[in-house]
Amino acid sequence: MSKLILCLLVAAFAWGQDARQIVEEVQRRSRSGSEHYEGSLEVVNARGKITAKRWLYDRIGSHGNSKAVLRFTAPPEVKGVALLIVNHPDRASDQWMWTPALERDRRIALQDRRTRFFGTDFSFEDLEERDVGQYDYSLLGEEMAGGAACWKIESRPKQSKSSQYDRSILWVRKDRYVFWRIENYLKDRLVRRATYGDLQEVQSIWTARTVEMADLRENSRTILKLEKLEYNVPMKDEGFTLQALRRESR
Amino acid sequence: MILLRLLSWPYLRKHVLRWSLTVAGIVMGVGLLVAMHSANQAVLASFGTTVGRIAGAAELQISAGDFGFDEEVLERVQAAPEVRVAVPVVEAVADTGIKGQGNLLILGVDMTGDRSLRDYDLESGDQAIIDDPLVFLAQPDSLMVAKEFAERNHLEIDSRIPLQTAHGTKYFTIRGIMRSGGLGKAFGGNLAVMDVYAAQKVFGRGRRFDRIDVGVKEGVPVEQCRAALARALGPGFDIAPPSASREHFEAMLSAYSMSMNVSSMFALIIGMFIIYNSFAIAVTQRRPEIGILRALGATRAQVRMLFLGEAAVAGTIGSLLGIGAGALMARGIAMYVGGFTSQIYGVKQALDEVAIDPRIIVAGLLLGIATSLLAAWIPARSAARVDPVQALQKGKYQVLSAGEGSLRRRAAALAAILSAVCLWLGRSNLVFYAGYALAVLTALLLAPMVALWVTRMIRPALRWLRPVEGALAADSLIQSPRRTSATVSALMLSIAMVVGFGGVSASIYLSVTEWIEKTLNPDLYVEASEWLASYSWTLPGTAGADIERVEGVEQAQMVRSARTLYHGVPVMVVAIEVAKLAQKVHSRPIAGDSREMYKLTAAGQGAMISDSFAGLRGVGLGDTLELGTPSGMLRLPVVGIRRDFSDQQGTVLIDRSVYQRWWKDDRTNIIRVYLKPGADPAVVKARILERFAGQRVFVLFNKEVRQYILRVTDQWFAMTYTQAGIAILIAVLGIVNTLTVSITDRRRELGVLQAVGGLRRQIRHTVWIEAVTIGLVGVVLGLAFGALNLYYTLEMTRRTFAGIALDYTYPGPLAGLLALLVLGAALVASLGPAEQAVRGSLVEALEYE
Structure with a gap:
């Protein structure tokens, strides 16, 4: 009896701890020194119209303390536009944008992080690296999802963290420690749903090569595909500065 | 009932x-x-x-007058924890070049954050590329227009329209159409939105913003946010709700x-x-x-x-x-x-x-x-x-009974004494206006008696002119002063009002003309806008040197003038190369030593203010002037007071170097150009235009600027003159009324006159003379009271409107014209009643009463 009680106590303790540990483990397993891919993005609006974009993505540094450069390559109207993103572990990222037609950079103010990321269904907040420490987690249970066993975890932003969402439900594949789905709620209404697909192991890191974000209020969705993905590519820190952004985008 | x-x-x-x-x-x-x-x-x-x-959901707006401010201010605003969102704005009014469409108000905004403040409510979302702000940002020719404007001009997505920019006429592509209502209806629908950084470039603003619109973080009181921003930015910024703009206007x-x-x-x-x-x-x-x-x-x-x-x-x-x-x-x-x-x-x-x-x-x-x-x-x-x-x-x-006349005289004397006391003690506007009202009351109380005296005085002249008709007309007025006194009073007030306003405008014209002669003496003016009241179009700081290199140019003085807030009121700040100005302008100051004040101002050790600024803002020679600038509070002693009509609310003149240092801006909006002796202004103008080919530059001759200023002065008074005209018209109606009654009243008398052999012509003449006499009495009283009214109007102008002590100049020519106009109108007004007097039935007339 006492063993049973002990087991139940341990299980209850573990149940509360597991949720955070699971998310931390997801983050740990996806960690890499750098990353490079060619991204393609399709926005399908409520009327079925598709808008496509392509870009090159380079990241240096580890999770929460990284720098990234995103250079648009298509369509022609946006070719040459580049973004420099500097992520911080304790605050929102800093972002600058280079527009070749104006030959100038501009700081992108992300005070209102609800803003859609350049017409896609991702908000700027959705694209930020989630800092595990700024959320409370609770394990809701386990269920089969996307053909695999998943943990179902609820995350709520801590008081100190401002977020457009009240809570999110995360599905984490038990076999690979990667997200299968994230559902974001606002006032108990599901507003955005991200689904991760085409799971592949790239240089020992299990990565979803496709992310589909659906905006359920706008009835539109955005499909992001990661092509030619490489991790731990040699990169120099100088390549992630405003000067480099200006220089290389000319 | x-x-x-x-x-x-x-x-x-x-x-x-x-x-x-x-x-x-x-x-x-x-x-x-x-x-x-x-x-x-x-x-x-x-x-x-x-x-x-335009403000949309912005709860606060940050501005620094018409000068704008450096981009770096934005980051300081965005860093404030009380701020939810802060977006920069550049505004410009640009000519579309489309026939009949006039100007388009261009709102330059940062689309990455702006949609959380303004709802663009886009038309045909599937076609509007604005749904993808990246394209909008990447293409500096992107424009989003209001539906009304698009419909009026048959524009659709991807249509192109021309716009006047700092670099000449450029074509812009419509990448979004806003639905009617809200933002789309601002400026009568003649509104377009473009990227703020593109707007900076095409309108030549450098790296400056006109304004920052702020949304306050949820749960934070707006006043708390305002106070926090005021602390963060310093005194050079006006941080106020959008409604404050209306108050400034x-x-x-x-x-x-x-x-x-x-x-x-x-x-x-x-x-x-x-x-x-x-x-x-x-x-x-x-x-x-x-x-x-x-x-x-x-x-x-x-x-x-x-x-x-x-x-x-x-x-x-x-x-x-x-x-x-x-x-x-x-x-x-x-x-x-x-x-x-x-x-x-x-x-x-x-x-x-x-x-x-x-x-x-x-x-x-x-x-x-x-x-x-x-x-x-x-x-x-x-x-x-x-x-x-x-x-x-x-x-x-x-x-009028003797008792009534005496009572009136006593009342008039009392009102006159009180009026004089008010004038003597009239430091406060309330006492001054009470004194003015008492002066009007005095004139009104005295009007019937004075009218009677004047009529008696001119009776011999009328009798000499027309022995029968003249005497009859004068006697009619003398015997029935009550009948005419109100009309005479109305005429007196009308004429006095016109004399007052006319006198003020004559004084202002004289002063403006003198100011133009002495101060606005360059041969040419080079400007970034043909619209002289626009301060947002600018030229780069190198433009002055470029112009001085043009053959025939002796000197170019760069000016940056714009309005900024002084104690909550928009006043004009003129930043000019004062050392150069001192060489060319020799006007007598109202206060201060001419040489010293130019010397100190040129050295950045003082500021000169206009007399209107001194009067309206209560600032005098030697006082320290505090001007909020983007770099903090600029404190300069007032070293001179001079006449300046650049702005009605007052002008502060500082050296250009001070402006560059405190406003961190070297642009210019006006360049005063003096030519070498013998140089042909038209030829030099052509050379300047050639040098600035492809840029938005306007070269005006001195005469054109003078004409513009005088035209604006005319416009200022035009509406007042219209009102004065209507007042005269009302008074003339009074004459018609009085005469109509006079005729009806005297039907029996006129009938008897005809019965004893009076000719119709004589009756007519009697009525005409009576009318002209009423007019004449009104004119005499009006011109006399007008002399006093002019004094009060000038004082009112000084105290309330312009702050300047204008010279007392009685508008003689206007008075003459007015007299002729009223007498002519009185004569015309009498034609109908005169005919009525002679055409009536004699029997009926004799039976009257």
Whole structure:
């Protein structure tokens, strides 16, 4: 009896701890020194119209303390536009944008992080690296999802963290420690749903090569595909500065 | 009510013309008031609506006058924890070049954050590439226009339109169409949105913003956010809700609005005299009727109420017609005032609609009725006091009693003494205006007596001119002063008002002309905008040196002028190369040593202010002037006071180096160009234009700038003159009214004249002379009181409107013209009544009464 009680106590303790540990483990397993891919993005609006974009993505540094450069390559109207993103572990990222037609950079103010990321269904907040420490987690249970066993975890932003969402439900594949789905709620209404697909192991890191974000209020969705993905590519820190952004985008 | 129906209605039907004229006085007074007020409100509302629509959900706006500020301010604002979102804005008014479409208000915004403040409510979302802000940002020719504008010009997505930019005419692509309503309706729909950084480039703003719109973080009081931003940014920034812009505009318009209100009130007072006149005459004519009524048992109160009832009806009808007329006039006036304010103040607004405020309808109605009742009060009281026996003795009532004359004289003396005391003690505006009102009261109290004296004085002259007709006309006026006194008073007030305003405008013209002669003496002006009131178009700081390299140019003085807030009021700051200015401009200062003040200002150790600034802001020589700048509070001693008409709210002149240092800006909006002796201005102008080919540069000859300033001065006074004209018209209506009554009143007398052999021609001449004499007496009194009124108007201008002590210059030519105009109008006004006098049946005339 006492063993049973002990087991139940341990299980209850573990149940509360597991949720955070699971998310931390997801983050740990996806960690890499750098990353490079060619991204393609399709926005399908409520009327079925598709808008496509392509870009090159380079990241240096580890999770929460990284720098990234995103250079648009298509369509022609946006070719040459580049973004420099500097992520911080304790605050929102800093972002600058280079527009070749104006030959100038501009700081992108992300005070209102609800803003859609350049017409896609991702908000700027959705694209930020989630800092595990700024959320409370609770394990809701386990269920089969996307053909695999998943943990179902609820995350709520801590008081100190401002977020457009009240809570999110995360599905984490038990076999690979990667997200299968994230559902974001606002006032108990599901507003955005991200689904991760085409799971592949790239240089020992299990990565979803496709992310589909659906905006359920706008009835539109955005499909992001990661092509030619490489991790731990040699990169120099100088390549992630405003000067480099200006220089290389000319 | 029964008395009204039984007695007043038949009388009214019998004297339709006179009642129409009486009511016309109220119609014009109320109409003018409603029209002016509605027009002013429409212009203000239009400005407020444009500001409100453009501001969207912004709770605070940060600006630094018209100068704008450096981009780095944005990061300081965004860093404030109380701020939810802060987005930069650049605004410009650009000519579309599309026929009939005029200017487009361009709102340059940062689309990455702006949509959380403004709802663009996009048309045809599937086509609007604006849904993808990346394309909008990546392509600097992107433009989003309002649906109204698109429809008017048959524009759709991907259409291209030309726009005047700092680099000449450029074509822009429509990448979004905003639906009607909200932002899309701002500036009358002539609104376009573009990327703020593209706007900086195409409008030559450098790396500066005009404004930052701020959304406050949820749960943070707006005032707390404002205070936090004020601490973070320092004193050079105006941080206020969007509605404050309307207040600043209202402050700029206050002088104009007040002068409009003063002349509207004058018109109404003049209208009041017409009503008084009509009722006084009606009481005189209906004395037998009143006598019978009293004999039959009607109480004094009933008789008084009968006349007041008639006055109320006349007031109501007049007011209603006035409100209708005012509503009709309002739009035209609003268009004028709107255009005028845009030209003078460079304000971005477009008139949407002119709505008549229900409150002004009620106010107009009440004012019209109250004026009518007030004007009819004395005649009604006189009617109530009619003695039934005396009522049959026609004519005597028209004579002013000795007791009444004495009472008037004493009252006038008291009012005059009080008025003088007020003037002597009149440091406060309230006491000054009380003194002014007492001066008007003195003139009104004295008017009947003075009119009588003047008529007696000119009687010999009239008799000499026309022995029979002249004497008859003069005697008619002398015997019945009550009949004419109100008309004379109305004329006196009208003429005095015109003399007052005319005198002020003459003084201002003289001063402006002198200022133009001494200060605006460059041969050419190079500007970034052909619109001289625009301060947002600029040229780079290198433009001065470029111009000095042009053959034929001796010197180029770079000027950066724009409005900024001084203690909450927009004033003009003129930053100029003072050392160069001192070489070319030699005007006598109002206060300060001429050499020293230029020397100190050029060295950045002082500032010169205009006399209007000194007067309106209470700043004197030696005082320390505090100007908020983006770099902090600039404190400079006032080293000189000079006349400057650059801005009505006052001007501060500093050296360009001070501006560059404190505002961190080296741009210029005006370059004053002096040519070498013998150089042909037209040739040099062509050379300058050639040097700046492909850029937005306008070169104006000195004469063109002078003409522009004088044209603006004319516009300033045009509306006042219109009002004065209407006041004269009302007074002339009074003459017609008086003469009509005079003829009716004297039908028996005129009939007897004809019966004993008087010729029709003689009767006509009598009426004409009588009319011209009324006009002449009015002119004499008006021109005399005008001399005093001019003093008060100049003082009013100094205290309230312009802050400048203008020279007292009696407008002689205007007075002469006015005299001719009134006498001519009086003669014309007499034609109808004269014909009425000679064409009536002799038998009926002899039977009259």
